[in-house]
Amino acid sequence: MKISKALFSKKVSLEDIGLQSKNALAFLFMFVIPTLLACYLIFLAPLVISDKNMLLRHTRTIIILMSVCGLFGYLFLRKVFSTLIGIIKKAEYISFGNKGEKIEVVWNDELKDLAQSFNRINAGLETKVLELSRSIEKTYYDTLVMLARIVEAKDTYSAGHLERVSSYVQMIAKKLGLEEEAERMLMGGALLHDLGKVGIEDAILKKKGQLTPQEYEIVKQHSVIGENILKPLHSMSKLSILVRHHHEFYDGTGYPDGLKGEEIPLAARILTVVDIYDALITDRSYRKALSHDEGIKMLRKYAGNKLDPKLVEMFIGLITNNGNAKR
């Protein structure tokens, strides 16, 4: 709204005056009024006031008035430009890769439009960055899953292992009533748990017969290698914990940290149960596959020592009663 219009409206509000009018007001107080007062003081006052003491008092009053006008004009101008300064500071902050914050609008003028446009651009930028980062994370995840499948494909004994394990953990997640995100994380962990085997020599992975103690120590490194592959991505931090601990045993005899009982993350305890079951019922280089019943018998034997007994019973219930065992 123009100053002239605002001045003649019923309620004159500084908030509604346009930027140009605000600048004009500031100019009036900072330059025009002080200049007129100075001219009066220099040229007119000595002519009309003959008494020296009165002229001195008069001069003092005018100077105070000039200072008040100048100060008022300066403070007013500062307030006018506070929004602009806010935009500049926040734009600079964002330009260094930081997350931008919304600019609070002080007055209803052109700078309000600018601030609102800035807020819209900022919000749009944040959404784009979020979409882009999700897309990158998804691509990274898909690539790692592909890598895990390549590792699986190299081992003739573990064909289909990842899919079966993923399907089993989903059954348990549903039975436990886990949230969707936790279920997704668990299934992701099932697909990626042996990813670290990519760092183990083929000669050891494909060896026929029992591994030597030295070779077994090398294979054991795969859980930490897998964790190190996943760790760099913030969104995979939970997955990396699951991958690190998928060979911990309930009695503390597992690796890499020898965690015991409920020290082992629940997701890792679930994965260990289904991973071991699937290994039992499939052919290995050192033995033939066990039958479903034999596999169940072994799981019960491991319950309480290698495996979480409650999870073992829950899993057996799921694959026995519902006929969900997968071969």
Ligand SMILES: [Fe+2]
């Ligand atoms: Fe493993």
